[in-house]
Amino acid sequence: MKLKVFIGLSFLCCISMLNAQDVNFNIDQKLWQEDFQFLKKKIEKTVPAYQIPENKKAFDEVYEIIRDSDVGNQKEEIVYGLQRLLNTLNDEGCNVPLFQKGVALKLSPIKTYWFNDGLFVLDATESNKDIIGQQIVKINDAPVEEVFETLKPLINADNDYYKKHLFQAYGLMPSVLKLMGFGNNDNEVSLQFASGKTKQIISSSINDYAQLSRGLPNDELFSFTNTSHENENYWFEFLPNSKTLFVQLQRIVNNENGESFSDFVSQIETLIKRKKADKIILDVRYGGGGNGFKLKKFTDLLRDAKAINQNGNLFVLTSRTTRGTLLELVSILKLNTKAVIVGEPTAEGVNTVGDIRYATxxxxxxxxxxxxTLWSTSWEKDTSTFLQPDILVKYYYSDKASNQDSWLDAVRSYKVKISRVSIPDDLQEGLIGTYKIEGRKVTIEDRNGRLFLTMNRKMKSFFEIHTELYFQSDGVLATDIDGVEIKYNKNSSGVLKLQYIQWQHLNLKID
Structure with a gap:
């Protein structure tokens, strides 16, 4: 059996500098089997996702087939075969980087974006400039949706939102399309557009692709002042004629030039304390890497700043590519502040597996x-694969063409929610105390007549809670976290007892 049927996709990554030796596809069957065994042992010892029973079962089944396959020496079949094996782990960080030295697969030198009204070309190399702004309706004579649906089970991502992002590159790779039965050409892709125009796109190296830009709203460029923030991991500017601070984070690592991330947070703190900033829009739509432990100072600041931590004064902008450390930040703020999450569902779920190790x-x-390493920002039982925004944004090509930032439009039109109902005095005393949920200690405490549910984080975890409680109805307490409520009852003697916390789709018993 050939490896051809076992193919997949990996996260766009170029790590040619990491090669310790030249890649050699012309080795015999015995040496390939040694490589497969080496990989399996590494995964057993390293990858947390392998410990999930259904993932282990799927991995082992595909491994048995690949181990007994006639490997041959076809680069694409071998690479995609390994990638398909890794895809069984349902962890986007486990992949074969397709653009490493010695593999260097080619892709179409155009950059596209999948808007709510279709897949459009946003940038292209010189010979393809004539198709910028065109909507792609067919790829190698197959409708775009059909190609995506066929590739979707093989694209290495936590959810369909991020798969659509990856498809923008890998759905236009000739080798992927050929192996999946869409076309017979290793070097070009035929695109048909809504205008009726058809064009053959000659593939090239990752270098040509990397020079292109989608030019998405306020990505490293503050549109209000036309100020470039290219290659800055973090920056802020005020919206014109306001005290609204627009803060963009792309990576939580210190900038190569200028202030450290800690000093950057201190600057924001000074602006808040001096009452120069009374509203913050936090943009985490782009990027995602960095050190999650650097976030604590920032999240504590936003939680404790009374002027900012109010409904309508703190917004977080998310997209289908919000992931990694930035996803952790969004989840922490959702559980610890009154932030309003605006945008698209995120690329990952709230319990993410991160920190990459490369094996040769x-x-x-x-x-x-x-x-x-598993980094938690929710309960162990929370298997959600994305974080749902409070306000869903739809982004159309016409918005892009007119330089509209649909996320900021949604912020501008946001109406502050009517104040919640305070918990009656006769209930408060019966609620205050220390409890356990899923073995974790949680506290309900009184702060100036308002009740808060709190839980401290543990080692190697970013999961903490600091949310206000409100009276919703008899037997139900609301929180600032959408989809999270506490259920309680009173016995015949009037003694109040907490029963469980409804956490989105989970019902967790309170002891």
């Missing part, structure tokens, strides 16, 4: 990316 297969020299 000893005989072939192929580099494989593996994750090794």
């Amino acid at each position: 297969l000893p005989n072939s020299g192929i580099i494989v990316s593996l994750t090794h």
